[in-house]
Amino acid sequence: MASAIQSRPLSPLSSTGHTNWIFGLAFHPDGTRIASAGADGTVRLWETAGGREILTLRGHHDRVHGVAFSPNGAHLASASADGVVRIWETELGDELERKNATFSGCGRNLSSLLFDAS
Numbered sequence: 001m002a003s004a005i006q007s008r009p010l011s012p013l014s015s016t017g018h019t020n021w022i023f024g025l026a027f028h029p030d031g032t033r034i035a036s037a038g039a040d041g042t043v044r045l046w047e048t049a050g051g052r053e054i055l056t057l058r059g060h061h062d063r064v065h066g067v068a069f070s071p072n073g074a075h076l077a078s079a080s081a082d083g084v085v086r087i088w089e090t091e092l093g094d095e096l097e098r099k100n101a102t103f104s105g106c107g108r109n110l111s112s113l114l115f116d117a118s
Contacts, residue, residue, distance in 0.1 A: 017044050017053050024066040024112075028090075029073045037064035043078045045090065055093040059086055068113035077113045085113070 020039035027034055033054065034046045043057040043064055062081035069076055069090070076088045079101060087097040 017046075018042065020063075023063065026067045026069050026076075028069050029071060033073075033090075035067040035069065035076050035078075037067045037078060039063040041080070041082075043067055043076065043088070045076075045093075055090075057086075057088050057093050057095075059095055059098075060084065066113045068115055070115045071117045075115075077115065079113050 018036065018038035018040050022036045022038055024037035025034055027048075032048055034048055036044045036046065038044065041058070041060045041062060041064060043060075044053055045055040045057070046053055057076075057078070060078065060080035060082050061084075064078050064080045066079040067076060074090060075096065076090050077085055078088065079085050083101055085099045085101040086095055088094065089096055
């Protein structure tokens with residue numbers, strides 16, 4: 001896989017990261033980091049250059065399906081099968097906000113996210 005921003009191969013993510021499947025990935029707007037959404041209920045931030053894990057974000061109580069960076073890269077949203085969307089600060093990993101994201105009637109969970117750039 002090549003980074004569209006830097007046009008060079010990406011290093012593999014560390015084998016010491018998620019303990020189960022990875023369901024989603026998102027590139028930081030400047031291309032220096034990747035966020036991963038895991039079946040182990042964690043969100044992890046990685047360096048793209050070396051594949052080193054930078055942060056592990058814990059708080060979800062079920063598998064995490066999707067992640068998305070804000071346009072400026074300062075925040076990261078994560079959506080989980082626990083029915084919660086969490087907003088994280090990306091430098092220290094602090095949880096800033098959480099919202100219920102279950103949908104009545106369809107029996108499904110939110111699995112994809114996108115920040116509005118406006």
